[in-house]
Amino acid sequence: MPNSTADHNSSTGNKVAFNPSMTEITGATILLENVTKSYGAKKAAVNQLTLEIPAGKTVMFVGPSGCGKTTTLKMINRLIEPTSGRIVINGEDVTTMNGDELRRRIGYVIQAGGLLPHLTVGANVGLVPKMLKWDKQRIADRTDELLELVSLDPEIYRDRYPKELSGGQQQRVGVARALAADPPVLLMDEPFGAVDPITRQRLQEELIHVQAELHKTIVFVTHDFDEAVKLGDWIVIFNEGGKIEQYGTPEQILAHPANEFVEDFIGSGAGLKQLGLTRVRDVDIRQAPAFTVGEDAATAVAHMNEAGVLRAIVLDSRDRPIGWVTRRQLERMTTVGAAHARQFPVVSDSATLDDALDTMLVAGSSDAAVTGSRGAYQGIITVQTVIKAIDHISADPEEVSTPVGHNTGAIPKLATGENGVISYAMDEEETATEVENDSAPWAEHSDPAETHRGSERA
Amino acid sequence: MSSATQEQTETKEATASLTQANSWKGLLIQPIVLLVILGVMFWWMSTADLTETERITLNASYLSTLAWEHLKLTIISAVIVLVTAIPVGILLTRGPFRKLTTPVMALANIGQAAPPVGLIVLFAFWLSFGTTAAIVTLVVYAFLPVLKNTMVGLEAVDKRTIEAARGMGMSPGMVLWKVELPLAVPVMLAGIRTALVLLVGTATLATFINGGGLGLLITTGVNLALDRVLIFGSLLVAVFALAVDWIARVIETAVTPKGL
Ligand SMILES: Nc1ncnc2c1ncn2[C@@H]1O[C@H](COP(=O)(O)OP(=O)(O)OP(=O)(O)O)[C@@H](O)[C@H]1O
Numbered sequence: 264m265p266n267s268t269a270d271h272n273s274s275t276g277n278k279v280a281f282n283p284s285m286t287e288i289t290g291a292t293i294l295l296e297n298v299t300k301s302y303g304a305k306k307a308a309v310n311q312l313t314l315e316i317p318a319g320k321t322v323m324f325v326g327p328s329g330c331g332k333t334t335t336l337k338m339i340n341r342l343i344e345p346t347s348g349r350i351v352i353n354g355e356d357v358t359t360m361n362g363d364e365l366r367r368r369i370g371y372v373i374q375a376g377g378l379l380p381h382l383t384v385g386a387n388v389g390l391v392p393k394m395l396k397w398d399k400q401r402i403a404d405r406t407d408e409l410l411e412l413v414s415l416d417p418e419i420y421r422d423r424y425p426k427e428l429s430g431g432q433q434q435r436v437g438v439a440r441a442l443a444a445d446p447p448v449l450l451m452d453e454p455f456g457a458v459d460p461i462t463r464q465r466l467q468e469e470l471i472h473v474q475a476e477l478h479k480t481i482v483f484v485t486h487d488f489d490e491a492v493k494l495g496d497w498i499v500i501f502n503e504g505g506k507i508e509q510y511g512t513p514e515q516i517l518a519h520p521a522n523e524f525v526e527d528f529i530g531s532g533a534g535l536k537q538l539g540l541t542r543v544r545d546v547d548i549r550q551a552p553a554f555t556v557g558e559d560a561a562t563a564v565a566h567m568n569e570a571g572v573l574r575a576i577v578l579d580s581r582d583r584p585i586g587w588v589t590r591r592q593l594e595r596m597t598t599v600g601a602a603h604a605r606q607f608p609v610v611s612d613s614a615t616l617d618d619a620l621d622t623m624l625v626a627g628s629s630d631a632a633v634t635g636s637r638g639a640y641q642g643i644i645t646v647q648t649v650i651k652a653i654d655h656i657s658a659d660p661e662e663v664s665t666p667v668g669h670n671t672g673a674i675p676k677l678a679t680g681e682n683g684v685i686s687y688a689m690d691e692e693e694t695a696t697e698v699e700n701d702s703a704p705w706a707e708h709s710d711p712a713e714t715h716r717g718s719e720r721a
Numbered sequence: 722m723s724s725a726t727q728e729q730t731e732t733k734e735a736t737a738s739l740t741q742a743n744s745w746k747g748l749l750i751q752p753i754v755l756l757v758i759l760g761v762m763f764w765w766m767s768t769a770d771l772t773e774t775e776r777i778t779l780n781a782s783y784l785s786t787l788a789w790e791h792l793k794l795t796i797i798s799a800v801i802v803l804v805t806a807i808p809v810g811i812l813l814t815r816g817p818f819r820k821l822t823t824p825v826m827a828l829a830n831i832g833q834a835a836p837p838v839g840l841i842v843l844f845a846f847w848l849s850f851g852t853t854a855a856i857v858t859l860v861v862y863a864f865l866p867v868l869k870n871t872m873v874g875l876e877a878v879d880k881r882t883i884e885a886a887r888g889m890g891m892s893p894g895m896v897l898w899k900v901e902l903p904l905a906v907p908v909m910l911a912g913i914r915t916a917l918v919l920l921v922g923t924a925t926l927a928t929f930i931n932g933g934g935l936g937l938l939i940t941t942g943v944n945l946a947l948d949r950v951l952i953f954g955s956l957l958v959a960v961f962a963l964a965v966d967w968i969a970r971v972i973e974t975a976v977t978p979k980g981l
């Protein structure tokens with residue numbers, strides 16, 4: 264990443280043409296080459312790990328406690344120095360460069376944000392730009408821009424201290440701070456582990472939005488497999504000693520767990536978990552009659568008779584759903600009113616089917632209103648729709664594309680092909696060749712996951 | 722953001738500013754009380770019917786000489802303590818020097834546990850009688866609280882905060898200056914305040930080895946059985962100690978980072 268340090272709008276010299284349909288990828292490819300970390304004489308915490316993390320993708324690390332997720336993550340920004348092996352980011356070997364300079368180019372988010380308590384929110388966000396010697400005005404502008412990106416009003420929060428924020432807000436500031444100098448890579452170690460489930464869900468959705476805008480390379484450690492399914496383009500399932508049990512897309516892992524360990528880790532209900540992959544907007548949303556408060560009730564009733572339905576949705580003046588009314592209630596009104604409307608659950612069209620089902624079950628309702636941007640009514644989703652989606656998923660396992668990353672239970676050898684393209688050879692007899700990275704061979708690499716994941720994240 | 726969280730943070734802010742206001746109010750009362758006591762003492766001195774011998778010590782010019790000597794002893798030893806104990810404390814919390822913590826703490830503990838009267842005489846025989854031996858004693862005596870609080874303050878900084886700072890690309894030096902020390906400041910200053918008060922009190926012993934200071938009033942009072950000189954001297958030292966305590970507290974309030 265040759266010019267990523269200061270110029271926050273540059274594309275960090277990434278020539279990789281992964282994704283022509285999307286806005287420019289600002290992320291960088293990360294490559295761990297046969298990396299080992301051992302503490303003393305004990306069994307290595309991470310043993311001979313080779314892992315490629317494609318540019319602009321979110322790669323989730325999951326696995327049992329102590330399996331080496333954090334160790335692997337911290338070796339990428341060298342908070343933990345590998346015992347052996349190399350780390351290559353966008354073709355540049357960063358194993359021996361100055362660690363502090365490396366870390367200024369990599370965003371890092373930890374649980375509870377890790378904010379410096381004696382600095383204001385603004386100062387926290389501006390820390391890395393300040394170290395990179397940006398001028399004051401630029402830092403101030405950038406700080407406000409980022410606070411807005413993570414849905415915090417700069418006017419209100421810029422001058423507060425971390426202790427004056429809720430846990431979720433602190434976590435948002437943590438993300439904003441990590442993004443401050445526009446690093447191509449974001450490392451996140453269980454960032455949402457310390458917040459309540461509702462806040463976590465919101466932070467996850469925000470991260471998806473932020474990522475859809477920025478296309479960073481995100482490496483995200485989590486304990487929560489559902490979170491991995493929800494956020495990840497790719498998931499790495501680790502076992503003891505940083506051993507990769509499976510590296511694939513969430514779909515691949517759910518549909519074809521590589522072995523018993525992965526099956527156990529996913530747990531039961533893989534079909535149900537796939538609901539976390541599909542969003543409400545991706546399934547058939549039924550149209551139900553909806554009337555705005557103040558409309559003529561007789562016309563409304565006529566519409567309902569025509570459609571042959573007994574219930575209709577009442578919307579407020581800004582198209583936001585208020586509740587159900589029955590035809591009989593409407594017949595007694597002159598204009599549509601919300602006075603007798605029955606409450607019903609509402610889900611956003613960007614929610615996963617998993618979350619939608621949850622919402623309906625908790626509300627004890629067999630359907631829910633779907634809202635789009637600014638809470639505007641879109642239609643309704645029913646439990647049947649969700650169940651149909653489950654059938655569809657299990658009946659139709661998606662095309663299995665070659666995973667872009669490999670692991671080394673059996674240490675695959677890196678080889679340089681005729682035209683300088685690096686390829687992984689699982690063939691153990693092949694001799695390892697030292698790779699020259701200067702030519703950024705990753706530019707030639709393509710990402711098969713793109714074909715079936717790209718549209719969803721857009 | 723929900724209005725509930727907003728309310729919550731606002732209440733938090735309100736409490737924060739309230740406690741701050743309280744602490745400033747508390748800080749105002751102390752100097753007023755001290756000034757009143759001092760005023761009464763000097764009013765009594767100028768009006769009381771003092772004997773000739775008492776007059777020799779209880780007069781403004783002689784008192785100010787003694788007070789100045791006392792102040793010098795305190796300040797010089799305090800400065801020496803600060804520039805030695807704080808760096809040593811920082812060093813002992815850095816990786817390779819951690820092993821030295823136990824022996825250094827043991828030494829510092831001896832320094833504090835030994836009775837200063839004994840210490841001061843020993844140092845006097847060793848270094849000759851006078852101010853130097855007095856200052857050495859004072860430094861040895863006040864070293865521990867500053868050292869200990871520096872270490873405790875630094876160790877108490879949340880390891881995750883330090884790691885986050887490192888993760889953003891701060892060098893170890895920057896982490897120390899910009900993160901660890903600011904966060905350790907409240908605890909360190911508490912130690913410094915303790916040390917200062919100890920110093921003011923202990924500096925009275927300097928008079929035993931011709932080191933000067935307000936202790937002279939007390940020894941004179943005892944030796945010549947001049948109760949009024951003895952009481953006046955003791956009170957003066959107490960007021961002095963409380964004044965130093967007050968100054969240290971003002972500094973504490975002023976320099977403690979706002980976000981804590
Ligand atoms: N500083 C250290 N000294 C010795 N062993 C360590 C050290 N740090 C980590 N380990 C060991 O390395 C292994 C991997 O630790 P790591 O923190 O990477 O696990 P993890 O997968 O992140 O676990 P968790 O999910 O609990 O966070 C563990 O067995 C741990 O005990």
Ligand SMILES: [Mg+2]
Nearest residue numbers: 332333334484
């Ligand atoms: Mg961990």
